[in-house]
Amino acid sequence: MLREWATLDRDLTVVGVGTHAEIWDTAAWTAYSEQTAADFADVDEEVIPGIF
Template identity: 65%
Template sequence: MLLGTFAPKLDDKGRIILPAKFWDEFSGGVVLTRGQERAVFMYSQREFENVHEQMRQASTGSKRTRDFLRLFLSGASQEIPDKQRRITIPPLLRDYAGLDRDLTVIGAGGRAEIWSTSAWNDYTAATEAAFADADEEVIPGLF
């Protein structure tokens, strides 16, 4: 399970060093793709195959489903970490998420998310109050 918040830097070649706590999960390779709220989603190869299998079960009769699948999968890129545990974030995804030198990488359970630090700060500022003040069940049976 991927947990925590990290602050790697994007180098001049568009690479980041994977957080050490994520290394076991990602050492065999990662799949990067567009995520919601303009973040880059990062999955292990195994987890991405699970996600893709769930997507294959979705009906493509809905235009909304087709649109989502097209954008999600067309932006996907398989990356193998180098010996320094770096991966390259492709230009398409760097542009999509507005990534510059300062990044925030968060663990989100089965995936990690790569955010521009300024976008992450804006997101948390806009959503933390609602999180703290939640007075109804958000996740059935849990919160």
């Protein structure tokens, strides 16, 4: 039941996030990761002024 709810198919990706792990459908993780990377690259502000 949980696999259906989380739309977990055959190919899975396990990602460490802080103090826990997340299990993603690989296709969903790839799409999320690419979008997040693109959004992060679009940020105009420096993360730590003068360093990053």
